[in-house]
Amino acid sequence: PSGGCISSKDLDTPIDFKSLASIGSMMGSGGMLVLDETDCMVDISKFFLEFTVDESCGKCTPCRIGNRRLLEILNKICRGNGTEEDLVNLKSLATII
Incomplete structure (x- = not known):
């Protein structure tokens, strides 16, 4: 995923x-x-990230902690509390992972 x-x-x-x-x-x-224009990419990303967090073996720190942090940030955005800094942090974490 x-x-x-x-x-x-x-x-x-x-x-x-x-x-x-x-x-x-x-x-x-x-x-x-x-997907088409009716699909929300944030929701799709969140769905697959939840899977990744649940199925990660947890051996490497970037995956174990980074994916959980990505999910926290996406959940914050989905609640309507996202900031520009959250977008910067998402990109930074995704690059590391």
Whole structure:
């Protein structure tokens, strides 16, 4: 579930590691979802992050603590209490993880 996202402009991209990396995405676990404008990317991200937090082996600190922190921040945003700093922190944590 921890793959990447592709916008409609990149739909013709071949589904392989190198091609996906060239557009800033990744293969992840190999699953694929097709979403439209009615789907909320924050909700989708939160759903998959909850799975990742629950299923993480917990051996490495960035994954064990970082994913929980990402989820805390997303929950804060979903409650309507998000800040610009939260967005900066999300990006920073995601880069580390």
